[in-house]
Amino acid sequence: MSRHHKHCRRCHQTGFGLPTELVLEVIPQTVNFPETPVNASSSATVNLTNFSVFPIRVEAIVLNGDRTNFGFAPQAPFTFAPDQTVPLDIIFRPLTLGTKSSDMLIISTANPEGNIIRLRGVGV
Numbered sequence: 001m002s003r004h005h006k007h008c009r010r011c012h013q014t015g016f017g018l019p020t021e022l023v024l025e026v027i028p029q030t031v032n033f034p035e036t037p038v039n040a041s042s043s044a045t046v047n048l049t050n051f052s053v054f055p056i057r058v059e060a061i062v063l064n065g066d067r068t069n070f071g072f073a074p075q076a077p078f079t080f081a082p083d084q085t086v087p088l089d090i091i092f093r094p095l096t097l098g099t100k101s102s103d104m105l106i107i108s109t110a111n112p113e114g115n116i117i118r119l120r121g122v123g124v
Contacts, residue, residue, distance in 0.1 A: 022110035023051040026117060033092040033121035041093040046117055048106070049085040056080055058108045061088075063119075065102040069094050070119050072104065094123025 027047050036042045050056045057079040063070055071091040080086045094100055100121050105114040 021052065022054055022056050022108075024056055024106075024108055024110035024115060025049040025051055026106065026115045029116070030118045031090060031120070033119075035122045035124045036092055036094055038094050038097060038123045041091050042121065043092070044090050046088045046090060047085050048080070048088055050080050050082055050110075052110070053082050055082065056108055056110045058086075058106060059112075060105075060107045062105045062107070062114075063102045064105060066100045067102065069100040069121065069123070070102050070104075076107075090117075090119065092119070092121040094121060097123050099123075 025048070027049070031044045031046065033042045033044060048058070058076045061072060061076045063072075069092060071093065073089050074086070078086070088106075090104070092100070100123060102119045104117040104119055106117065107114045
């Protein structure tokens, strides 16, 4: 019985319909937090899904830009199995008024250059 992969356009195929490359899906790729009072917090979840037949190791998660108003868990490094989804919890806690933004870079064995998640929130 062959296993079909919904992201085959992004990977090579074996004769059995299995991907031979590591495929990490990141959903959503943009997080817009609601207006949040200063020193309060809002949270969102980004799902990291391994659509390959091999484990994927997340080597690092880096915040570029505004690092003081955003946080996340779990911390890297971690590994997850084929067909496994790992929720990445992101927290926005504005320390001052105004628009805050950061790019979160997820560096993994599937994408050593990194997957980018754009983060934005407004402190009120």
